[in-house]
Amino acid sequence: MKIGAYTLLTLLLFSFQTTVLSSVNPFGIQPDFCLVIACFIGFRTGPVHGLIVGFGLGFLQDLFSAGPFGLQTFTKAGVGYLAGVIARNLSNREPCSAFVPVMACSGLSAMVFLLWSRMGMGLGEMLYGFSYILLPQAVLDGLVAIMASWVFGRWLFEAPSP
16 A cells, blocks of 8 residues: 555656746755655655655656766665654654754755766865755755645644544
8 A cells, every 4th residue: 555655656746846846946946846755754754665755756857867877766765764764863753843854865965966967176166066056955955844744744644633
C-alpha cells in the first residue's frame, strides 16, 4: 500500500514541480519542491521513507534533466534520509521546526551542485554563487517546508482523535 502511495506521490509531485513551479521564481530562484517533500517525508515518517521518496523524485528529475545522471537521485535520497535522522533527534516536530533541517539539507544539496557545475572557478565566483544562489535557495526551501508542514502535516500525519 505504501509503495503505491509513494509512487503516486512521486509522480504527482514531479509533475507539479516541472509544470506549475517552473514559472514561480521569486528573485530568480525557483523553489525545489521535490527536495522539500523528500525532507518532509523523512522528517515526518523516518529516514527510510525519506530515502525512498527522495530516490524516486531524484531519479525522475535525472531522467528529464540535462545534468549529470545520478546526481539528483543521490542528493535527493541523501537529503530525505538525513532529514529523517535529524527528526529522530528532535523533541518537537512543529511546522516551524522543519525550517532549519530543510534549509541545511537544501544548502548541502545546492553545495554539491555548485561544486559540480563550477569546477575550475575562482574563489570570487564561488562566493558569489554561494551568497546569491545557494543561501537564498536554502532559505526559500525552508520557508516552503514550513508551509508544507503546516498544511500537509495536520491532514496527513495527525492521529485521529477518539
